[in-house]
Amino acid sequence: MTSPDNSPTPPTPVDPRDADLSGIRGWLFDLDGVLTPTAVVHMHAWSRLFTPFLEAHGAKPYSDDDYFAYIDGKPRYDGVRSLLESRGIRLEEGEVTDAPTADTVHGLGNRKNDAFNATLAEEGVTAYPGSVALLDAVTRAGAAIAVVSSSKNAPAVLAAAGLADRFEVVVDGAVAAREGIPGKPEPDMFERAAELLGLPTEACAVVEDAESGVKAGAAGEFGIVVGVDRGVGREALEELGADVIVDDLDELLPAVERAAAASAPESPAPSTTREDPS
Numbered sequence: 001m002t003s004p005d006n007s008p009t010p011p012t013p014v015d016p017r018d019a020d021l022s023g024i025r026g027w028l029f030d031l032d033g034v035l036t037p038t039a040v041v042h043m044h045a046w047s048r049l050f051t052p053f054l055e056a057h058g059a060k061p062y063s064d065d066d067y068f069a070y071i072d073g074k075p076r077y078d079g080v081r082s083l084l085e086s087r088g089i090r091l092e093e094g095e096v097t098d099a100p101t102a103d104t105v106h107g108l109g110n111r112k113n114d115a116f117n118a119t120l121a122e123e124g125v126t127a128y129p130g131s132v133a134l135l136d137a138v139t140r141a142g143a144a145i146a147v148v149s150s151s152k153n154a155p156a157v158l159a160a161a162g163l164a165d166r167f168e169v170v171v172d173g174a175v176a177a178r179e180g181i182p183g184k185p186e187p188d189m190f191e192r193a194a195e196l197l198g199l200p201t202e203a204c205a206v207v208e209d210a211e212s213g214v215k216a217g218a219a220g221e222f223g224i225v226v227g228v229d230r231g232v233g234r235e236a237l238e239e240l241g242a243d244v245i246v247d248d249l250d251e252l253l254p255a256v257e258r259a260a261a262a263s264a265p266e267s268p269a270p271s272t273t274r275e276d277p278s
């Protein structure tokens with residue numbers, strides 16, 4: 001970006017191919033939107049909840065537009081409240097412990113969670129191939145990996161995606177609640193994951209797609225913050241503090257391989273890797 005009037009220009013994130021990963025020994029991955037396209041599962045689950053509910057109430061039918069207008073990005077019960085309000089439907093608040101069959105705000109929220117788990121079980125979720133390629137590459141290079149997710153459904157999503165066996169360290173919403181760890185945008189969940197991997201934060205990369213997550217990474221002393229643009233936008237991710245921005249995590253493979261080759265104790269220089277013809 002040029003600035004003819006000498007106004008300060010924001011620092012441009014480095015090209016993913018040039019990312020310096022030399023000191024990175026651990027990778028802390030967000031889950032939804034980074035390893036798995038979980039938003040689709042959530043959208044289907046909300047539709048499963050509200051399509052029959054609105055029909056039974058004679059209200060305007062539910063559509064995916066409702067998801068983006070009233071639900072996306074909000075805590076579950078807020079999403080329920082907001083959608084109901086859009087249809088002029090008033091329900092009792094109820095309690096978090098309400099049965100999923102209860103026609104209360106909390107009952108509907110709990111019904112949505114059941115719908116999420118049912119949708120996940122039926123449809124499954126396929127991890128992003130580029131993300132799996134990066135997991136393979138960093139693991140092969142000897143780095144440790146962890147999942148850091150606000151979701152309390154993280155173990156179920158990891159299992160559905162066939163990734164559960166890869167992660168010994170998962171700091172999710174349930175762990176955070178149990179241990180009293182502040183959620184994103186505070187850096188604490190990522191810091192806890194680094195601690196569980198036995199690494200200083202400086203030796204860890206944070207990989208995030210959400211505003212709150214990139215903020216959390218930028219708020220800590222991490223080695224590098226990778227922003228994955230799944231819709232937030234490169235500019236926003238950059239402003240929030242991402243050091244490198246990618247559309248797909250496979251863009252980091254060359255940098256990972258270069259760092260691995262440089263740190264391998266007996267690795268030959270690239271020019272001598274060709275097979276000797278003799």
Ligand SMILES: [Mg+2]
Nearest residue numbers: 030032033210
């Ligand atoms: Mg995410």
